[in-house]
Amino acid sequence: MISAQEILSGVGSFSSYDLLLFEEKATRKIFRKNDMVLRQGEICRSVYFILSGSFVQFQSDHETETIIELHLPKEWMYNHSSLIGQKPSDTTIKAFEDAEVIELSLYHLHELIARSQSFLSFGRIFDQANHRTYLFDNALSPAEKYQYIKKSKPLIVQVFPVKLIASYLKITPETLSRVRANC
Structure with a gap:
C-alpha cells in the first residue's frame, strides 16, 4: 500500500x-x-x-x-x-x-x-500542461515527439496501443509505426 x-x-x-x-x-x-x-x-x-x-x-x-x-x-x-x-x-x-x-x-x-x-x-x-505545450509548441518531428514521450513517460509505449499514442502525438498510426521501427 x-x-x-x-x-x-x-x-x-x-x-x-x-x-x-x-x-x-x-x-x-x-x-x-x-x-x-x-x-x-x-x-x-x-x-x-x-x-x-x-x-x-x-x-x-x-x-x-x-x-x-x-x-x-x-x-x-x-x-x-x-x-x-x-x-x-x-x-x-x-x-x-x-x-x-x-x-x-x-x-x-x-x-x-x-x-x-x-x-x-x-x-x-x-x-502539467507544460508537457503538452512542449510537445506541440516546439515543431518537433514525429521521431522527436516519440522520443520525448518515451523519455518523459516510459510506460506509455507498454500500456497503450499505437493508435492511441499516435492520436496523442497528432500523427498517423502508420507514421508512428515507422518511427518505432527506426528507434
Whole structure:
C-alpha cells in the first residue's frame, strides 16, 4: 500500500501532521475498465493520484475521439481548464483498464491549505500542461515527439496501443509505426 508520503513526495515537503490531514481528506476509489471519471460537459471538481491502472483523456465529436492525455500510475490526473476555471469540461476521462486512485476534491484541497500552508505546494501539479505545450509548441518531428514521450513517460509505449499514442502525438498510426521501427 502506497503511503501519503509517497503520494505527496513529488508535490512538496510535508510534516507528519500534514500527512495525517491529507489522509483524512483524500479518498481511495476503484474504477473498472471504461468507467468514466469525468464526462465532457461536467465540471472537474477533483484531482486524482493514480495508484494503479491507466486512463485516457479525450475529446469526442461523436465520430472521432482525439486523445488529449494518456495517464499512468504515479501521476496526478484532472482536466486543467475545467478544474481551474470551474467550467464544463471539453474532455472525457475514462479508465483504460481497471484502476485505483486517490481522489482529493478541490473543496478538500482548499480546507487543507487553510489548515497548513504546506499544501500551497499543490500548485506544482497544476503545471502539467507544460508537457503538452512542449510537445506541440516546439515543431518537433514525429521521431522527436516519440522520443520525448518515451523519455518523459516510459510506460506509455507498454500500456497503450499505437493508435492511441499516435492520436496523442497528432500523427498517423502508420507514421508512428515507422518511427518505432527506426528507434
